[in-house]
Amino acid sequence: xxxxxxxxxxxxxxxxEVTGILTIGRTHSLAEGFRTLVASYVAHDIxxxxxxxxxxxxxxxxxHSYRAVFIVIDSPQxxxxxxxxxxxxxxxxxxxxxxxxxxxxxxxxxxxxYLAGADHCIKFSTLPEDNPDVLSEFFxxxxxxxxxxxxLDPTRMCLIGDYKKLDVSFPEMKILEAFAExxxxxxxxxxxxxxxxxxxxxxDPRALEKSISRLRGKIKGMYGTNAIQxxxxxxxxxxxxxxxxx
Numbered sequence: 265x266x267x268x269x270x271x272x273x274x275x276x277x278x279x280x281e282v283t284g285i286l287t288i289g290r291t292h293s294l295a296e297g298f299r300t301l302v303a304s305y306v307a308h309d310i311x312x313x314x315x316x317x318x319x320x321x322x323x324x325x326x327x328h329s330y331r332a333v334f335i336v337i338d339s340p341q342x343x344x345x346x347x348x349x350x351x352x353x354x355x356x357x358x359x360x361x362x363x364x365x366x367x368x369x370x371x372x373x374x375x376x377x378y379l380a381g382a383d384h385c386i387k388f389s390t391l392p393e394d395n396p397d398v399l400s401e402f403f404x405x406x407x408x409x410x411x412x413x414x415x416l417d418p419t420r421m422c423l424i425g426d427y428k429k430l431d432v433s434f435p436e437m438k439i440l441e442a443f444a445e446x447x448x449x450x451x452x453x454x455x456x457x458x459x460x461x462x463x464x465x466x467x468d469p470r471a472l473e474k475s476i477s478r479l480r481g482k483i484k485g486m487y488g489t490n491a492i493q494x495x496x497x498x499x500x501x502x503x504x505x506x507x508x509x510x
Contacts, residue, residue: 282331282359285312288349289336292316298336298365305403317345327353332361332408335382338368347380354381354447359505361407375498381448383407383504406489407503414487414507416440423483423507430486435460436479443492443502444509452499476500 287302289295295314303312313330327333333353337346346364353362364377364385374385386398402408414425421437423430432440438459443449451459457467460475480492493501 282329283310284330285310285332285334286327286330287312287314287334287336288317289314290317290338290342294336294338298334302334302399305399317342317349327357327360330360332363334363334365337364337366337372340368340370340372342368343372343376347376350377350380350382358447361504363402375495378450378495378498378501379448383449383501407506410505413505414483414491416444416507416509418509423486426487428486430482432479432482435475436482439476439479440502440507441509443500444507449502449504450495450499456499 285302285306287295287299289298292314295316299312299314306312335346335349337343350362350364353360362382362384364374364382366372366374366385366387372387374387377385384402388398414423416423416437418437418441421432421434423432423440439451439456442451442455442459453469453472454464456476457464457472460472462472476492480490483489483491489503489506491503491506493503495501
């Protein structure tokens with residue numbers, strides 16, 4: 265069978281057309297300051313908008329006109345409100361890239377943001393503008409540029425994309441399928457162990473890590489992208505929008 269680009273482009277066409285970015289802060293000045301920072305990393309034709317938390321909830325705004333949203337958290341008091349915001353965004357738009365930027369002092373449960381649906385949660389130890397590598401890495405990534413769009417074919421147990429076919433084992437196929445069908449595209453160690461058929465009470469974490477590392481290496485070797493990323497203390501995350509299922 266001839267492999268064509270049509271197989272892997274249709275499911276992400278809407279995502280590729282949306283380029284706008286929204287920055288959200290507790291105050292207008294906070295949102296505007298981060299907007300200026302984000303705008304310095306993207307092309308001039310990409311719109312970067314701002315909004316405050318209270319205005320957002322009052323207007324019941326949808327997020328389908330944005331490719332990515334940056335939520336700036338400068339105070340622990342905004343934690344519950346921002347978690348609810350992430351949950352609402354993810355429920356409204358499964359393709360949206362949600363980036364939580366924590367700039368305030370204090371203790372934050374980053375895992376709560378990931379479980380709510382955030383794709384990135386970064387704690388800036390100093391001012392965001394003093395951490396240029398963080399945003400530079402994101403805007404140079406395959407995730408932002410949509411360099412790959414892969415189709416998982418469970419029937420033939422393979423990934424198809426870039427006119428290449430990558431064969432995967434049955435456990436690898438089930439793991440990728442679970443990632444792609446999970447709302448936040450994050451799986452815990454126990455969830456992956458269960459998918460692999462391991463005893464979740466007695467499984468060896470090193471065996472699980474080795475399996476994920478092997479799968480990650482196969483995808484990177486074929487397509488050149490780090491598709492599966494580690495979430496410390498919880499499990500792994502699939503880059504949003506990278507893989508769809510047939």
